[in-house]
């Protein structure tokens with residue numbers, strides 16, 4: 163068996179090898195960025211299976227993003243001839259969804275329960291507040307959403323909470339009502355997926371024992387960013403409570419946690435880096451492995467990362483070295499405006515591409531989503547293919563949500579959120595008043611909006627019953643069709659496409675709706691939800707009935723141990739439509755047209771975690787932006803920003819660029835920024851300043867030792883606060899069509915003018931340098947007669 167595995171192991175260093183081939187016991191790998199943690203985790207899974215120590219069904223692997231899960235499956239598939247698709251590899255949300263689908267009855271859910279994304283959840287809460295006449299000044303919906311999700315992530319239901327004051331008691335009451343509403347409508351929010359799975363495992367002994375016996379190996383990547391509930395879920399599956407009660411170890415599987423405390427960047431969403439030390443203590447972990455060799459980055463990049471993170475005080479302490487040599491210096495650039503910064507990025511990227519760097523190996527990272535627009539514009543104008551991750555997800559666009567709402571109603575007529583979204587969209591003369599009447603009726607009758615429609619009389623009643631009938635007809639017409647056909651039928655039968663076609667601005671939306679058909683098509687091919695594949699679910703029930711298979715036959719489905727005491731909830735598969743709707747709620751829904759393209763990658767630093775690229779640009783390195791102003795009132799906040807910067811730097815293999823700008827238009831205001839304090843924390847000899855170091859606006863000497871800025875609120879210069887308008891608007895006297903001269907770009911023609919006073923910008927076509935946006939307050943332009 164060891165021979166079969168040896169090619170897998172040949173490429174590992176001694177520490178990695180030790181980690182991959184650990185005996186079956188709980189272990190923690192604590193190591194810095196790029197040291198091969200994820201590689202070790204993946205290789206261990208392959209090693210365990212190829213040496214026959216575990217069948218594919220005995221593995222539970224948790225990754226942080228869907229992208230990471232897919233990558234892990236691809237790598238495993240390349241290492242071993244095994245059907246990875248059926249394996250339990252995924253995000254917490256994805257795995258819990260699968261678990262609840264398998265046991266929907268025990269979880270008290272309808273089979274085709276739908277998932278509320280963050281937007282849906284907010285509108286469900288708003289609806290609840292309105293229904294109960296709650297003053298939304300006193301209880302803003304967003305705050306309540308935060309309250310509910312936060313409590314769920316701590317494992318707390320409304321009945322676990324007590325309120326000392328009137329407001330808290332009201333919030334608890336609303337939490338309870340919200341949960342009741344979701345239950346009635348057959349929908350679950352993201353946090354509910356986890357909490358509901360956790361409770362089912364906790365309360366149902368046979369189910370819990372089954373999964374405890376089944377998952378021999380539980381492996382978790384990015385463990386530093388797990389929250390309380392996720393850790394509790396893992397403890398439950400790993401039989402922590404049973405072991406504490408004296409049941410022998412080996413009753414449940416062993417846990418391998420992999421993480422880096424320096425990359426904990428989700429504290430604001432409830433992640434608890436303390437889970438790492440708790441894990442070591444509670445599981446009596448004796449195997450703690452450190453990896454210190456970095457295989458990703460050249461020396462200057464790594465030195466920068468190491469020096470920066472040194473400024474944090476609470477660290478577990480790790481070292482990273484590389485054998486790769488110093489490589490290129492980290493380039494630092496100052497620009498006059500965000501426009502100039504974006505233009506500079508595009509110029510630099512053009513050069514990189516000319517030098518042979520694939521576009522997909524170039525990433526632009528930013529601290530906040532709002533920064534992407536200017537960069538996108540510059541890339542777009544330069545006809546440079548690019549792809550944005552995060553931001554508004556494809557499946558969150560309004561037109562797509564409308565289409566999905568129709569599809570959801572086909573699956574579940576009691577989904578009131580979807581009902582309300584499209585009952586009058588496209589407009590069909592159903593007014594607010596009618597909808598209120600309908601909601602009243604539904605409340606009185608204790609039924610869904612769909613079912614209440616027939617109880618209304620008059621014009622309102624007939625319009626509403628017509629809508630319900632329309633959905634019923636669509637449901638009949640689409641019965642038995644393929645997913646693609648269903649969607650095409652719905653786009654047509656709902657009137658959505660027609661509606662957007664009639665809209666002069668609707669072309670993009672029609673295109674997106676067509677894209678939805680493509681998304682469904684590729685979902686079917688990738689996930690095997692085609693007509694034939696439906697009959698052959700890969701463990702979609704969690705507990706399948708086929709005989710156990712230990713072999714690594716590539717065509718063998720992944721099979722669970724037979725389980726007489728726990729009957730699966732259903733013999734049927736989830737319909738392709740229901741599966742697709744789940745996919746839409748859980749996946750980013752990358753635009754398929756862009757998916758395979760060689761394009762520059764744009765994303766926030768948060769979503770870049772775990773990834774790597776040849777060349778990385780980090781833009782907006784300014785006080786107030788990075789570190790973000792919201793973080794500056796707390797010490798922990800600043801340390802988290804620094805970890806975020808550490809994550810950003812360590813994404814780069816060969817080249818790293820850091821840029822900042824003197825002015826930036828953000829949320830409609832021009833900000834005058836100081837450059838980020840992080841520059842003072844980077845080693846001078848690893849950097850190369852492309853623009854002179856001390857130049858520019860507002861760069862006065864700060865005379866502060868690295869890492870010793872005041873960080874209490876008020877002690878910090880309000881760096882990014884918009885300045886009050888000081889001067890009267892300078893009349894720049896420019897007009898479109900005018901010829902101007904710029905010291906660097908030469909002669910050009912003014913194309914467009916935007917903004918007033920200090921915010922004024924001009925788009926100028928410079929024959930030798932292309933079209934550029936210039937801030938008139940900074941750019942030196944002289945009219946050419």
Ligand code: ATP
Nearest residue numbers: 173174175194195196197198199200201457458772
């Ligand atoms: P992060 O903390 O950013 O998630 P990581 O510790 O998970 O990083 P990996 O992504 O697993 O690191 O590995 C970083 C890079 O180094 C990958 O390209 C990986 O293939 C490579 N690598 C890891 N170990 C070795 C090795 N022993 N020999 C050669 N390359 C390696």
Ligand code: MG
Nearest residue numbers: 199200201772
């Ligand atoms: Mg990793």
